[in-house]
Amino acid sequence: TTDRAAWRGDSGAPIRIGISTCLLGEKVRFDGGHKRDAFVTVQLAPYVEYVPVCPEVEVGMGIPRETVHLTGDPDAPRMVGTKTGADHTAAMNAYAHRRVRELAAEDLCGYVLKKNSPSCGMERVRIHGEKGGAPSRAGRGLFAAALLEAFPLLPVEEEGRLNDPVLRENFIERVFAYRRWKDFLAERYSVGRLVAFH
DSSP states (O other): OOOGGGGBOTTOOBOEEEEEGGGGTOSOSTTSOOOOOHIIIIIIGGGSEEEEEOHHHHTTOOSSOOOEEEESOTTSOEEEETTTOOBOHHHHHHHHHHHHHHHGGGTEEEEEEOTTOTTTOOSOEEEEOTTSOOOEEEEOOHHHHHHHHHOTTSOEEETTGGGSHHHHHHHHHHHHHHHHHHHHHHSOOOHHHHHHHO
């Protein structure tokens, strides 16, 4: 749709989407670069309000910074520097849990994460073995894990998957439905309103 009004819920509240900051073209990557995504910055941006988050910058790792990767147990990985071995796990986990609590007040209706990121990757993030074995693709970024645990019903996707037209349409539909559901819960319950929602 090109009707901007259609991108607001029944209450008139804007559709707010959390997003990895680098996808908006902000130079927050480890190398001082960005990963600007055309879909989120050109096609989707006029109709939503973004809440940008860069866990690695917000936790104090700086720009530029040493690259990090995940190691160890896929169910409880550690985030370590690839050259120095500096362990950022405790700081990132503490930050992630604090930040997702703050995001609860942002009235989010969706979230777009940066794929393959040790902080933001939603799935198939590389996990390196403790003793130099072949890495697996069984991981999830530390911030993404906290986000998905805190908001299990929130529509969440990675920017790479949004290149698939079917997955993109499904994500947008879930975002709309989530906005309408939040609007429904915000008002007095009635069977008629529930039927209208469905």
